[in-house]
Amino acid sequence: MDPDISDEMIDHLVDFFDRIAPSYDSWAGGQHERVAARLVDVAAPQKGEHVLDVGTGTGLVAHLVAPRVTPGSVIGIDLSDNMLAIARSKRSKNVQFLGMAAERLVFKPETFDLVTMGEALAYLGDPTDALAEAQRVLRTGGRLAVSNQRRSLSTRAQDLFFQGLAPLARRHYLSLPRYSSERARFGEPNVLPQLLDGAGFEVTRVTEMVTGGRTRDAKEWTDLMAGAGPLPNTLIRALGPRYRDELEAEIESAMESLGDPDDAFRYHHSYLIAVGRKR
Numbered sequence: 033m034d035p036d037i038s039d040e041m042i043d044h045l046v047d048f049f050d051r052i053a054p055s056y057d058s059w060a061g062g063q064h065e066r067v068a069a070r071l072v073d074v075a076a077p078q079k080g081e082h083v084l085d086v087g088t089g090t091g092l093v094a095h096l097v098a099p100r101v102t103p104g105s106v107i108g109i110d111l112s113d114n115m116l117a118i119a120r121s122k123r124s125k126n127v128q129f130l131g132m133a134a135e136r137l138v139f140k141p142e143t144f145d146l147v148t149m150g151e152a153l154a155y156l157g158d159p160t161d162a163l164a165e166a167q168r169v170l171r172t173g174g175r176l177a178v179s180n181q182r183r184s185l186s187t188r189a190q191d192l193f194f195q196g197l198a199p200l201a202r203r204h205y206l207s208l209p210r211y212s213s214e215r216a217r218f219g220e221p222n223v224l225p226q227l228l229d230g231a232g233f234e235v236t237r238v239t240e241m242v243t244g245g246r247t248r249d250a251k252e253w254t255d256l257m258a259g260a261g262p263l264p265n266t267l268i269r270a271l272g273p274r275y276r277d278e279l280e281a282e283i284e285s286a287m288e289s290l291g292d293p294d295d296a297f298r299y300h301h302s303y304l305i306a307v308g309r310k311r
């Protein structure tokens with residue numbers, strides 16, 4: 033495990049996913065399920081395959097893979113009990129969900145034909161160890177399919193909002209653990225394929241998914257961004273009603289400062305999806 037990653041950061045992250053679990057599937061009009069469906073299409077699971085879904089969350093990817101591999105099977109692993117509870121409440125007969133860290137898989141080498149990692153890599157305590165573990169448990173020629181948010185395609189409105197989070201935390205005397213900024217680049221086309229290559233995979237496919245929309249006002253924007261990550265979530269939740277009103281007023285004027293009304297309250301959700309074959 034990377035010594036720079038504190039247990040505090042991992043607790044903070046698991047708390048975040050425990051907290052948002054009930055609203056995860058409906059966030060941004062079902063955005064996570066659309067990304068999961070695209071990842072599964074690109075991963076192309078085949079009948080009879082055995083699949084591991086790392087950072088399975090509410091099991092979106094696992095439950096989409098399951099019918100495609102029958103009579104094969106799917107195992108989903110995650111650290112958040114609340115996310116796993118939702119995953120287990122959806123029934124597919126050839127799926128099993130286990131509490132386990134991506135960096136310390138209990139499976140024997142060469143157990144799986146396909147490993148999927150939907151929107152999980154940048155959140156993991158040690159992405160390098162997790163990729164090495166995925167490589168170890170895949171058979172030679174097995175595939176790893178990863179989706180990761182591509183943050184450079186965020187809108188000006190998102191950039192403005194996220195730049196304002198650190199000053200907001202300071203103003204409210206909140207000190208929150210954060211991963212290093214290199215994680216924000218994991219979904220870039222010159223980064224994700226290299227990570228896979230460095231972990232012993234021949235990259236066979238790279239594709240993108242770009243979606244977006246607009247919220248109607250600052251309240252809707254704040255609600256949406258509260259689901260976008262541990263930092264905005266913890267900050268927004270920590271604000272009482274008066275400071276929340278103040279934040280929404282600040283967001284309104286920040287959006288006006290963009291100049292073009294068409295840019296205000298606009299967001300992009302963009303992802304890079306890469307598939308690699310174990311060498």
Ligand SMILES: C[S@@+](CC[C@H](N)C(=O)[O-])C[C@H]1O[C@@H](n2cnc3c(N)ncnc32)[C@H](O)[C@@H]1O
Nearest residue numbers: 049087088089110111112133134150152156157
């Ligand atoms: C954004 S969610 C992705 C869920 C799902 N794969 C999807 O595509 O919607 C990231 C998940 O990774 C899990 N996670 C974070 N760190 C982990 C770790 N070290 N090992 C296993 N799961 C982890 C979180 O609990 C969370 O459920």
